Amino acid sequence: MTMTAIDRHLGFQQAALNARAYRQELLAANIANADTPHYKARDIDFKEALMGALNGKVKPLALATSAPRHIEGGEKSPMTPFVKYRTEHQSAVDGNTVDMDTERAAFAENAVQYEASLTFINGLMRSMQQAIAGQ
Numbered sequence: 001m002t003m004t005a006i007d008r009h010l011g012f013q014q015a016a017l018n019a020r021a022y023r024q025e026l027l028a029a030n031i032a033n034a035d036t037p038h039y040k041a042r043d044i045d046f047k048e049a050l051m052g053a054l055n056g057k058v059k060p061l062a063l064a065t066s067a068p069r070h071i072e073g074g075e076k077s078p079m080t081p082f083v084k085y086r087t088e089h090q091s092a093v094d095g096n097t098v099d100m101d102t103e104r105a106a107f108a109e110n111a112v113q114y115e116a117s118l119t120f121i122n123g124l125m126r127s128m129q130q131a132i133a134g135q
Contacts, residue, residue: 006128009124010121010124011054012054013117013120013121013124015050015053015054016050016117017114017117017118017121018053018078018079019044019046019049019050019053019079020046020110020113020114020117021114022044022049022079023043023044023046023049023110024107024110024111024114026042026043026044026083027043027103027106027107027110028107029042030042030043030086030098030103031098031100031103031104031107033096033098034096034098034100034103035096036096037094037095037096038094038095038096039095039096039097039098040085040086040096040097041085041086041097041098041099041102041103042083042084042085042086043083043084043086043106044079044082044083044084045082045084048082049079049082052081052082053078053079057081085097086099086102089102
């Protein structure tokens, strides 16, 4: 495997981990705001976000500023363009669209997939280390 192939492969895994991590933040925010009136549940389409990251549509994370002479900051996350409001299954009287069953299931599924990606990367690194060591 050449360095370019390794970089490309690890770049894919990095983009996937970044998208999963951001999705986990969104799902956690949905769960935390389950009782907030008029809160609208949000999520990302993982496939769309990953394809956007791989095609260069995701800019690097911008810096936040706290003084006028600092470099200008941008959006909070490079994945922000892929955030969508979740389809409402059952309307609440207070206008909140969080369905706790949906959010918990999505959170657990995303956590398992994130862990699987980490396991895959660890296996790849272990294989590369063994190849370098000549085993």
